[in-house]
Structures are given as structure tokens and as C-alpha cells.
Amino acid sequence: MRKEGVKIVTIGGGSSYTPELVEGFIKRYAELPVRELWLTDIPEGKEKLEIVGNLARRMVKKAGVPMEIHLTLERKEALPGADFVTTQMRVGRLEARIKDERIPLSHGIIGQETNGAGGLFKGLRTIPVLLAIAEEMQQLCPDAWLINFTNPAGMVTEALLRYGKHLKVLGICNVPITTRMTIASMLGVEADRLHIDFAGLNHLVYGLRVTVDGEEVTGQVLELLADPEKQLSMRNIAPMPWEPTFLKALGVIPCPYHRYYYKTEQILAEELKQFAAGTTRAEVVKKLEDDLFALYQDEQLETKPDILAKRGGAYYSDAACSLISSLYNDKHDIHTLNIRNNGTIEGIPDESAVEVNCIVTKEGPKPIPVGALPEAVNGLVQQIKSFERVAAEAAVTGSYDKALLAMTINPLVPSDSIAKTVLDEMLAAHQEFLPQFGKHLQEMMG
Known part of the structure; x- marks a missing residue:
């Protein structure tokens, strides 16, 4: 690291989440002297970048830390x-997310x-852009760590x-830290006493x-999670209670996203109601983003507004800033990261990404060996890993066949015929951001 301090570049700097990140760096300035924070975005995001950048400058000035904000x-x-x-x-911005959901x-x-299907298409749009960024980094800052928070983080990593x-x-997500903080609260203990x-x-x-x-205390936690009044969830996932017998039999703690696989029928029914009402999560977020940026423009605002918590990024800055500091x-x-497997979990290819606990050193994170996953969960993990691998290949090669295969083997898509129908419609809807599929799209459009 340079003696005069740390230089951090945030790609997607015009995001509504950026004030979380800035707050995290301000809080840690004594141990992580960020002297330059560069916020960069695409031309279409120029207005939001300037709004967020000006708020970041006001936050830094109020905090009295010598951090330069560059846009x-x-x-x-x-x-x-x-x-x-x-x-x-978010390649395609929130308009693309609305299509991914609707x-x-x-x-x-x-x-x-x-x-x-939505996760597949977010990956198909995002992966080529991140690979281009990685290539630029290898040329311009080969010693820098690339820390990806962009979803779908598993497929992207x-x-x-x-x-x-x-x-x-490295890939990072706020689900593990949110899980740990929520369970600590349920147990009534300080988070630093609890380990998962x-x-x-x-x-x-x-x-x-x-x-x-x-x-x-795993058994005690499973009993708590079976209580409908004590739910482990995220802003974007309906807090549906688990069947107590199922949780006890599973024997491990599921994350909120497991509801998509273990409660597919109930989640779908809830989403279809939102679809009919025009209130899918993407549409709700778009309205929330408008409100946030209206707030961010207030020149009197010098701190992260509380309303940002509704955006769904709880503990985002803690996860990202703590990792950088470590x-x-x-x-x-110990941090929970998306990292190259290298034998950490048995049965997953060494070169693939897994999400596991790691001991973080200046040379990089060292994954803590897991061995074989419990039989009850290994099958689903293997199925989603095969989906991620095929989807990543489709994103890189622009292969329609691989994209169809990825769509079909995902457990949330019930048949190859539905997979093909949805794939074709989404390819057409997102064609502006899928240049790798250009040849197939030309043929499809006649």
C-alpha cells in the first residue's frame, strides 16, 4: 500500500448504496486511511453520480477526515x-431489473x-462488463483487490x-453478516460472541x-427460527415462517434466499400478487430510489439518511469496509467470502466460487476447510453450482444453447418449453445489453 494512504475505486459510484460505503470508510478512517475515493459510473448515470458524489463530499467534510472524493x-x-x-x-439499470422480475x-x-430466470439474465448482462473491468485492472492496478458486491455475486465471481x-x-454479500447479527439479537448476545x-x-x-x-447453540437457534414471530429475512424476501419439523430435520441454518427453493409455491403466489398490482420488488425499489435521490440533493444533508435502510443493503458497508480493513x-x-474453492468444499471444482468462512490476511483470505456438506443440502448446492457454471459459460461465449441449458437446469424453471419461451422473450427485451448474443438475436428477429 502507498505510504500516503489508501486509494479506493468504486465502480457504480452513482449507486444509492454509496453513502453506506462512505460512512463505513469515515468510521474506520483511523485504521483505514482512505485518502482517495474515486466514484465512477457510466454516462447514463452521470446525474446520479454527481448527486451522490456531492453528498459524499459533504459527509467527509462534516466528519473532518482528509478523504478526497473524485468523480x-x-x-x-x-x-x-x-x-x-x-x-x-446494475447493467441496464433498474429498468432491466423490472424486466427480470416481470x-x-x-x-x-x-x-x-x-x-x-431473472438471476440468469442479470448474470448474462453483467459478466462481460466485469471481465472487461478485471482486464483493465490487470493492466492499470495489477496489485489491487477486486471486491465484487454486484449480484448475482456467486455467478459473477x-x-x-x-x-x-x-x-x-473476492465476492462479498451482506447475507452472512445480516444472518449473524439477526441471530445474535434473537439470542440476546453481543454479535462478537457469536460464531457461525x-x-x-x-x-x-x-x-x-x-x-x-x-x-x-445450533439446536436452540433452529427452534427460534421455527417461531413465526422470529424470522430471519431480507428486505426483498417475504418473511414466511419455516415448518418447524423441516428445520429440525434439516439441522443447519438456511439463509433467507432458501425460501425460493424450499417454499417455491408460496413465494410465487406472493410474487404473482405483486405482479398484478404493479408492486414487484423492482418497482418498489425504483420508487424508493427516486425518493432517496431527492433526499440526497438536499445540500443540508451531511449524513446517510435513515430511509436508506429500506433499500435492502443492511450491513453492506460493514461487510465491505471491514473486509478491506482486514x-x-x-x-x-474471519469473513464469509466468495472465493476460489480449492478443495474447501468437497465435490465442487477447485476453480469454482464458493461462499465460505475465511481468515483474512494481507496476502489474501485463507478459506477454512469445510469437507463434505451435509447430505440434506449437498444436492441443491450442486444443482445451483452447475447452473452457475453453465450460465457463466453462456455469458462468456454468447451460446444460446448454453443459455437454454442453464435456464432449464435451474430448479425454479419447471420445464424446457417454459425455459425456451422465457429465454427468447428476455433475450429480445435485453438485447441492447447482450452483444455476445448478437448473431443469435439477428437470426431470431429474422
Whole structure:
């Protein structure tokens, strides 16, 4: 790291989440001296970038820390000399997310931005862009860590690890830290006394074992989670209670996203109601974003507004900023990350991405070996990993056949005929952001 402080580049800097990140860096300035924070975005995001950037400058000024905020629409201007690069983008913006949710629902299947058909298309749009960023980083800041927060983080990290030209790549998500904080609150203990052995895939991670002060409390936590009044959920997922007998038999802690696989019928019914009312999560978020940016423009605003919590990024800055600080300060503490498997979980290819606990050092995270996953959860993890691998290949090659295969083997898509119908409609709807499928789209359009 450079003696004069840390340089961080945030790609997708015009995101409504950026004030979370800025707050996290301000809070940690004594241990993580971020002297330059570069926020970069695409030309279409220029207005939001300027609004967020001005708020960031007011936040830094109020905090009295010597952090320079730079704004640019040119990644190559921002990247040289970076120590860390964070990515938090949405290719196609919220309009694309609305299509990812509404098109599958119009055919009677789940529409969600990281799971099923919607997750596939977010990955197809996003992976080529992130691979281009990784290539630029290898040229302009080869020693920098690429820390990806962009969804679908598992599939994206899979592609970066298998096809990317930059080696220092990590994926991060707020689900594990949200899970830990929620369970600590349920148990009435401080979060730093509670430990969870996480293992699985992004948005498909399980808590294999929970301890407080070293004493196992997994069974007690499963009993708590079976209580309809004590739900572990996220802003974008309906807090549907688990069947107590099922949880006890499962024997491990599911994450909120497991509802898509274990409660498919109920989730779909709820989503179809929202679809009919024009209140899918994407449409709700678009309205919330409008409200947030109206607030961000207030020149009197000098701190992150409380309403941002409704956006769904709880503990985002804690997850991202703590990881960067641990890498910078060689802390040897534990973070749950998306990282190259290398034998950490048995039965998953070494080069694939898994989400597991890691000991974070200045040389990089060291995954904590897991061994074989419990039989009850291994099958679903393997199925989603095969989906991620085929989807990543489709994104890189532009293969229609691979895209159809990925869509069909996803457990949230019930048949190959529905898969093909939805695939064709979504390819046409998103063609502006899918240049790799250009030849097939030309043939399809006649």
C-alpha cells in the first residue's frame, strides 16, 4: 500500500448504496486511511453520480477526515494506482431489473434479480462488463483487490475466477453478516460472541454450526427460527415462517434466499400478487430510489439518511469496509467470502466460487476447510453450482444453447418449453445489453 494512504475505486459510484460505503470508510478512517475515493459510473448515470458524489463530499467534510472524493465517467482515469476496487453495478439499470422480475412472472414462474430466470439474465448482462473491468485492472492496478458486491455475486465471481485476467478477486454479500447479527439479537448476545460456520454458495449459504463463546447453540437457534414471530429475512424476501419439523430435520441454518427453493409455491403466489398490482420488488425499489435521490440533493444533508435502510443493503458497508480493513491491516479475522474453492468444499471444482468462512490476511483470505456438506443440502448446492457454471459459460461465449441449458437446469424453471419461451422473450427485451448474443438475436428477429 502507498505510504500516503489508501486509494479506493468504486465502480457504480452513482449507486444509492454509496453513502453506506462512505460512512463505513469515515468510521474506520483511523485504521483505514482512505485518502482517495474515486466514484465512477457510466454516462447514463452521470446525474446520479454527481448527486451522490456531492453528498459524499459533504459527509467527509462534516466528519473532518482528509478523504478526497473524485468523480469520473472514465474507469481508466480512476484505476491507476488503486489499492482496492469495489464493484456495485446494475447493467441496464433498474429498468432491466423490472424486466427480470416481470417477464418470468408473466409466464407463471418466479421473477427475482439473483435467482431463477431473472438471476440468469442479470448474470448474462453483467459478466462481460466485469471481465472487461478485471482486464483493465490487470493492466492499470495489477496489485489491487477486486471486491465484487454486484449480484448475482456467486455467478459473477465464478466467471471472474474461471475466465478473468485479474487474480486478486473476492465476492462479498451482506447475507452472512445480516444472518449473524439477526441471530445474535434473537439470542440476546453481543454479535462478537457469536460464531457461525458458513458454507455453500452465494444466496445459498448455510450456517452449519452456531456457537456462543465456543458453546454450540445450533439446536436452540433452529427452534427460534421455527417461531413465526422470529424470522430471519431480507428486505426483498417475504418473511414466511419455516415448518418447524423441516428445520429440525434439516439441522443447519438456511439463509433467507432458501425460501425460493424450499417454499417455491408460496413465494410465487406472493410474487404473482405483486405482479398484478404493479408492486414487484423492482418497482418498489425504483420508487424508493427516486425518493432517496431527492433526499440526497438536499445540500443540508451531511449524513446517510435513515430511509436508506429500506433499500435492502443492511450491513453492506460493514461487510465491505471491514473486509478491506482486514486485508490492509493483516487482521487474521474471519469473513464469509466468495472465493476460489480449492478443495474447501468437497465435490465442487477447485476453480469454482464458493461462499465460505475465511481468515483474512494481507496476502489474501485463507478459506477454512469445510469437507463434505451435509447430505440434506449437498444436492441443491450442486444443482445451483452447475447452473452457475453453465450460465457463466453462456455469458462468456454468447451460446444460446448454453443459455437454454442453464435456464432449464435451474430448479425454479419447471420445464424446457417454459425455459425456451422465457429465454427468447428476455433475450429480445435485453438485447441492447447482450452483444455476445448478437448473431443469435439477428437470426431470431429474422
